[in-house]
Amino acid sequence: MNLQEFRRILKQAVLIPLLALVVLAGVLLWQVETAQRAQRWLDHSDQVSSELNELERLIFEQANAVRGYELTGNQAMLAPYKASAGPIHTYFTRLRQLVADNPQQIGNLVQVQDRYRLWLGYAQDILARPRVLIDYNHNSNQRSQVLGNESLDESLITAVRDSTRKMGLAENHLRSERLEESIVLERRELVVIIFGTLVVGLLLGFFSLNRLRMVSKAYRSALTESQRRADELYESREWLQTTLRSIGDAVIVCAANSTVQFMNPIAEELTGWSIDAAQTQTLERVFQIVNEQTRKEVESPVEKVRRLNKVIGLANHTMLLARNGMEYAIDDSAAPIHDKHGNLIGIVLVFRDVTEKKRTEAALVASEKLAIAGRLAASIAHEIHNPLDAVANLHYLMAGEPDAAKREEYLALAQQELSRTVQISRTMLSLYREPNAPVSIDLGDLLQGVLLLLHRRLQSQNITIIHEFENNCMVEGFPAELRQVFTNLIVNAVDATGPNGRIRLGMKSVPAEEFSGAGILTEIADSGTGISEQVLQKLFQPFFTTKGDQGTGLGLWVSMGIVQKHGGAIRIQNSTDPEFKGANVRVYLPARTLATSSSRSTPHFS
């Protein structure tokens, strides 16, 4: 039911009872009117009867007066006769008017009037006779005449009386008929009132019931509908909440004004704030983040999202300071929440504890360092033991040599072998002596050092190295780490190219470009078979190796981290050079670096 229908029903509920009541009132009025009319007719009959009685009484009075006068001759006796004449006339006129509607009664009245006039004529005769005769002639004749006159008078009056009686009876009969009619009408009125009220009442009752049912049905369905909607809303809200709560990462949702609105249990655990306590707080208070090294506060992600109006990631080395004093290294992202008009209405923050991951990464880096150190140590031991062995043998020879010239020769040889030993041990030492700040490095020298360390290995596989180095390739950085990078890359090239292979090492300075400063580009190309597309994609993943048990799978991953730390980049692709068909590894290192000794040296991929 819509609102229009509801209004229609409301109108009906007012107008229809009103209409029914008006009709009922009309019927009742009509009934009352009918009954009243009957009553009036009854009154009319009563009036006719009473006036007729009065008329009769007046006529008899006249008759008595005339008789009295006739007997006594006393003029005084005629007073009533004279007095009644006027009223009688009036009564006749009135009665004539009253019974004008009834021809029968008109006839009766005319009869009464006629008879009265007849008597009146007789009475006037009497009154016209001389009084003396009557008073003084007392003979029997006269007397009998008088008596005869008397009987005439009597019969005339009786006739008048008869006709008045007749009229009275007729009127009485009429009255009783009217009374009966009036009673019937009154009864009918009562019945009509009772039944009319009953019927209208019942009809109105049914009508109202029907309309009320319609409204109540509509109300019930509306109620059910709204309940269903409320249920659905609740369910979808619950579903969303459960989803958010179940996410493995910490989630904080805050309003555009930074007030925290939602936190999932992981966010509660990491921040140390319960959702109830946090809900009135600003995000900056609940989600306190500082730089891992400087301990300075990091720009609030809310501010950053508001400024950039896009999804952002946090800077590296972000530490979350929990309410309970714990500190977590975190990785996070923040995204704006827009309403349908595109206005910022909130921010959702997703972050995770990467403390453990960072520790693991650091352990991996350390283990790779150790593996490399182990390999280098073995190789260095070999390098050192060869000249040492020669020196020991030369000493033995010198001891038993009588020829001075020969001794000199042996001494010179021993000296030569010793300086070789010293050079090797120096190179090894420099590998482990790491400065705290980046130092200026001649990358060409560094690469030569690496080649010297790998000399034995290269020689054993009969690998030809071709250098194409520019002079004075200076970069800033940490030599041991860079040495590690190039050792890795050259060993990879050696493994790829195999025995009797060839490796070309190129080094040149590159000018500053739009997105990178000036620096040194080192190129390492081998004559191997190249890298498959599948392997290319996984090259920098930790533990990915093509060398089976021989490789840790960490070399390139660590190298990438170190180069990125220096602000550089590594690109690996298959070479287009027909001389060196294998992989072509290019390492860019900027001439100036922002790296610090504690910078993260695990790779990050965006």
Next chain:
Amino acid sequence: MRMLTILCIDDEALGLQVRRAVLERAGFQVLTATNGKTGISLFKENRIDAVLLDYLMPEMDGGEVAITIRNLKPEVPILLHSACVDLPHQVLNLVNATLAKGDGAETLIHRLHQVIEETKPQSENSR
């Protein structure tokens, strides 16, 4: 008694030269080779009493050389002479003894005599 002939195989030319002088002074006849291939052809052409073999060499390492020599003449003792610390087990099982580089001339001479003495009766029986 005839002079014992030692075949020295090492890619390190200077070391090899010095070692030859030491062994000759100790009374051995010495043949030298700077790679495995030359060494094996010398071994085939000459009567060799013991082989002093370096492990880490280009092209053909000490292990491969040892296998070839064992296949040719299993009775000839091999002394593996290397600076390497983590030699493969197969190679260690193949050779008669190992000697670390830098242990000095006396030790070298002593160990050479030792392996020749140890294998002598066997080699004579088999002949």
